Amino acid sequence: AQKITQTQPGMFVQEKEAVTLDCTYDTSDPSYGLFWYKQPSSGEMIFLIYQGSYDQQNATEGRYSLNFQKARKSANLVISASQLGDSAMYFCAMRELGDSNYQLIWGAGTKLIIKP
């Protein structure tokens, strides 16, 4: 079974609009962390934001925020006031503390294209 699901293979959004990228996850581990990464065409994966399973508040980092709904096992990334430079692949990932390997489990990604 997929542990990280990103249901949107691709999205087109008008510049300056807000964007929500979906991510649902599946785990029975009570302690886990959720990450979002951006991968522009250059190839490098860039860390955007982190949310811990015990964090009471939704994480925010500048224009990025994470809409964390624990009961629904959902961790959607929200980008406010999108810019042309936001065009990239976006990946959601999870690390389970109970996993002795401590490896990140990755979603398939969403390709975001910002239209001028």
Added chain:
Amino acid sequence: KAGVTQTPRYLIKTRGQQVTLSCSPISGHRSVSWYQQTPGQGLQFLFEYFSETQRNKGNFPGRFSGRQFSNSRSEMNVSTLELGDSALYLCASSLVGRGREEKLFFGSGTQLSVL
């Protein structure tokens, strides 16, 4: 602070050859992980090294191997290349690779094409 450096940026090889990719982690980072990224399979974990020891391994054949040196720099080697090995190979470093919130820092990758 310099980021993660991967060399070379691009490689073209033919089937049956072998290849070595290099990764220099961020200074002070002791954990280095390697990933293979293809359009069809997404990001797949190859292996992780910590203090010159392979700590974790993904589900790849023995043709894929790696090592880590005392300065934390890492190399991965693919022997007897196959067409399906064509991919972007990403290296990531982190401090110790064991914290729940510990984030990975990635290099720009090596794009390998096997002809």
